[in-house]
Amino acid sequence: xxxxxxxxxxxxxxxxxxxxxxxxxxxxxxxxxxxxxxxxxxxxxxxxxxxxxxxxxxxxxxxxxxxxxxxxxxxxxxxxxxxxxxxxxxxxxxxxxxxxxxxxxxxxxxxxxxxxxxx
Amino acid sequence: xxxxxxxxxxxxxxxxxxxxxxxxxxxxxxxxxxxxxxxxxxxxxxxxxxxxxxxxxxxxxxxxxxxxxxxxxxxxxxxxxxxxxxxxxxxxxxxxxxxxxxxxxxxxxxxxxxxxxxxxxxxxxxxxxxxxxxxxxxxxxxxxxxxxxxxxxxxxxxxxxxxxxxxxxxxxxxxxxxxxxxxxxxxxxxxxxxxxxxxxxxxxxxxxxxxxxxxxxxxxxxxxxxxxxxxxxxxxxxxxxxxxxxxxxxxxxxxxxxxxxxxxxxxxxxxxxxxxxxxxxxxxxxxxxxxxxxxxxxxxxxxxxxxxxxxxxxxxxxxxxxxxxxxxxxxxxxxxxxxxxxxxxxxxxxxxxxxxxxxxxxxxxxxxxxxxxxxxxxxxxxxxxxxxxxxxxxxxxxxxxxxxxxxxxx
Numbered sequence: 001x002x003x004x005x006x007x008x009x010x011x012x013x014x015x016x017x018x019x020x021x022x023x024x025x026x027x028x029x030x031x032x033x034x035x036x037x038x039x040x041x042x043x044x045x046x047x048x049x050x051x052x053x054x055x056x057x058x059x060x061x062x063x064x065x066x067x068x069x070x071x072x073x074x075x076x077x078x079x080x081x082x083x084x085x086x087x088x089x090x091x092x093x094x095x096x097x098x099x100x101x102x103x104x105x106x107x108x109x110x111x112x113x114x115x116x117x118x119x
Numbered sequence: 120x121x122x123x124x125x126x127x128x129x130x131x132x133x134x135x136x137x138x139x140x141x142x143x144x145x146x147x148x149x150x151x152x153x154x155x156x157x158x159x160x161x162x163x164x165x166x167x168x169x170x171x172x173x174x175x176x177x178x179x180x181x182x183x184x185x186x187x188x189x190x191x192x193x194x195x196x197x198x199x200x201x202x203x204x205x206x207x208x209x210x211x212x213x214x215x216x217x218x219x220x221x222x223x224x225x226x227x228x229x230x231x232x233x234x235x236x237x238x239x240x241x242x243x244x245x246x247x248x249x250x251x252x253x254x255x256x257x258x259x260x261x262x263x264x265x266x267x268x269x270x271x272x273x274x275x276x277x278x279x280x281x282x283x284x285x286x287x288x289x290x291x292x293x294x295x296x297x298x299x300x301x302x303x304x305x306x307x308x309x310x311x312x313x314x315x316x317x318x319x320x321x322x323x324x325x326x327x328x329x330x331x332x333x334x335x336x337x338x339x340x341x342x343x344x345x346x347x348x349x350x351x352x353x354x355x356x357x358x359x360x361x362x363x364x365x366x367x368x369x370x371x372x373x374x375x376x377x378x379x380x381x382x383x384x385x386x387x388x389x390x391x392x393x394x395x396x397x398x399x400x401x402x403x404x405x406x407x408x409x410x411x412x413x414x415x416x417x418x419x420x421x422x423x424x425x426x427x428x429x430x431x432x433x434x435x436x437x438x439x440x441x442x443x444x445x446x447x448x449x450x451x452x453x454x455x456x457x458x459x460x461x462x463x464x465x466x467x468x469x470x471x472x473x474x475x476x477x478x479x480x481x482x483x484x485x486x487x488x489x490x491x492x493x494x495x496x497x498x499x500x501x502x503x504x505x506x507x508x509x510x511x512x513x514x515x516x517x518x519x520x521x522x523x524x525x526x527x528x529x
């Protein structure tokens with residue numbers, strides 16, 4: 001099954017890191033992705049720029065509305081995602097627990113949904 | 120009921136749980152497995168009347184249910200989704216079938232208690248799927264509306280299917296992480312039954328007895344120290360069932376209970392399981408709590424209680440889990456070993472803890488120690504504080520009674 005692991009953390013924690021700590025965290029994430037890829041669990045994934053770079057788009061009555069910032073203000077911010085291939089939820093949770101920001105943030109694991117066949 | 124109906128009922132009682140657990144594994148879907156099992160029983164009734172009883176009824180029912188389930192899958196539009204199940208060989212052999220049943224029971228329990236499900240759904244699912252209670256019985260046992268409970272069960276089953284919660288016993292290395300969650304559900308079921316006074320329920324379901332049965336089954340399948348410890352704890356607590364309330368449903372404290380009402384058979388079983396639990400290291404939280412219950416069970420009078428030993432056990436408990444509730448119980452045990460003033464001093468230190476401000480048992484324990492120390496006015500204030508926090512029920516009546524007694528003296 002395909003699962004998405006959404007990585008959330010308080011950006012303030014990252015901002016307070018030394019340059020060395022930030023470097024080490026990134027290297028750890030790179031090694032983690034390599035390991036996931038070798039095991040055949042990694043489909044794709046991407047870290048994101050900080051939430052202050054977010055822009056939200058809505059269409060109402062055919063009008064495009066653009067607003068500054070994320071859809072919802074939350075205590076922890078979305079920082080990236082992984083698309084994983086796992087046997088079942090237990091394996092997906094076990095893989096997610098090894099994503100480095102799990103130690104200071106949260107990883108939300110959701111099964112992916114397939115769209116129904118084209119009409 | 121005709122004898123035939125009784126016969127069918129008996130077969131159902133005897134076989135339905137293990138048949139369902141195995142069918143869930145084979146068919147990979149709770150709802151489908153339940154439907155298939157019902158159909159298998161229907162055809163069994165017809166066929167067994169004519170052709171006689173098969174050698175192995177469970178195996179017969181599983182074969183029939185498996186075939187029915189696969190027919191359903193073939194007919195349904197989502198056949199693609201289940202294709203891997205259709206191709207697998209039919210469950211036939213009777214060799215090692217006992218082992219398979221046991222494994223399936225464990226798988227079902229770990230699935231029902233999966234931490235990805237909301238806690239109330241875990242309790243409801245376990246009672247329904249593992250204990251074989253009907254939705255109405257579970258709802259009555261948990262004092263909930265059947266419709267609400269049914270909805271919760273449907274949602275949980277949907278999550279099991281859609282989120283891919285596996286039907287498996289965790290591997291040995293994951294077991295320390297997963298087992299406490301299962302034990303927590305079992306103990307919650309026990310307490311739901313134990314904390315309730317008889318007569319509050321409409322249907323006669325004894326959740327405490329169900330929890331003990333579950334733990335007994337688990338102790339056989341997975342004899343880990345804490346499983347045995349939890350079983351011992353529940354047996355020892357349950358032994359006081361008849362003594363802990365008077366005829367009007369008022370609570371009686373351990374100190375004031377008529378100890379001749381304690382169920383000696385339950386105590387004996389509790390001791391046996393506790394001994395087995397203590398033989399396995401490390402000693403966990405349930406085993407320590409069972410050890411404390413055992414010290415009480417050994418005292419034939421309240422004033423013969425070995426409080427020094429209880430304090431030592433609470434120290435060990437607090438070391439493993441430094442929670443406010445354990446700190447509170449430890450302070451009370453120290454008061455009983457030494458003097459009420461010693462206990463009160465410890466409670467004063469705990470006062471600053473924000474968990475205690477709204478916790479009625481903290482104020483009730485403080486009131487009790489103040490009463491014992493002869494500070495009646497302070498005791499009255501603490502009882503009132505506790506009363507302000509407790510909801511209706513036996514605990515509230517108990518506190519009111521204590522307050523009235525106090526006012527008679529002052």
